[in-house]
Amino acid sequence: MSEKDIKNETDHMEVGKFYFVNNKYDEAVAEFKKVLEVNPNNSEAYYNIGLIYETSNNIDEAKKMYSKALAINPDYKTAREKLNKLIGLGDE
């Protein structure tokens, strides 16, 4: 990945988080998807899209996104916790 790509990836992630925290979910998802266009293995982008779906009570899609984050990074602790909670495994 070129330095320009890395910068693009970081920039889109930051802008996505800005939209996320300001409740602009459609815009935030669009930014996180741009991150994935630059780097399809960015597990955090999938995780963030999962958070937005969960916030919107779109649980099936949230589970898919957390699963994708975990497929890329099996040690992603918070993604694992979120997915377990949504599946019904609770705090086990």
Place this chain on the structure above:
Amino acid sequence: MKKKQFGVVGLGTFGYNVAVELAKKGVQVLALDNDAEIVNKISELVTQALVVDATDEKAVLDAGIADCDSVVIAVGGIETSILATLIVKELKVKSVIVKCTSLWHSKVAAKLGADTVVYPEFEMAKKLVDGIITPNILEQIELSKDHSLAEIVVPKEFVGKTIRNSGIKSGYGLNIIAVRKQIPIVDDDGQTDIKEEVNMVPGADDEIHQGDVLVVVGSKDSLEKFKKVKEVK
């Protein structure tokens, strides 16, 4: 004040978990089963665990069931459950709760004087089906024959409106008593997360947001009407 005492007869999956959860609440729990292995397993988690045949009246009496304020009969077989219920009722336990496995089982238990019959498989199946059919209803609790309390994911057509303008009260006759919200957060390290906030006193001019969960009270007819509103997707 004397600690409440509970008895659990039958330590299958249901009974075992009832006994353990009761013990976690800090009450005294007497757990009985005829399987020494399971009794041994639970012995450190409850006040007292004994190997007892639930159909042996003397053994049940000697175990101290009569001293319990409430007893849960959770044995598997219907015949054993009925005999155990009869024995515990004759020992004059104040409250006898019987876990049933069929409608007929629950009718017999009620005839024998069970104070409460529970039918967890049936209740869970009903809840599961409700959740599959109407996924925007997260929870529904019956308050009376005609009224329920429900947690509803706000349908898309109400997003952006105030509670007053949504028509949920005037049009559907539902009272919103609380609103659960998922709040997006980014911490100092840039890590994203969501936290839940509950507004226990929603005002008429509060705006409804996407993903809000409304806790409403109303008649079952009103709730049925509201359930037909197009779901959030």
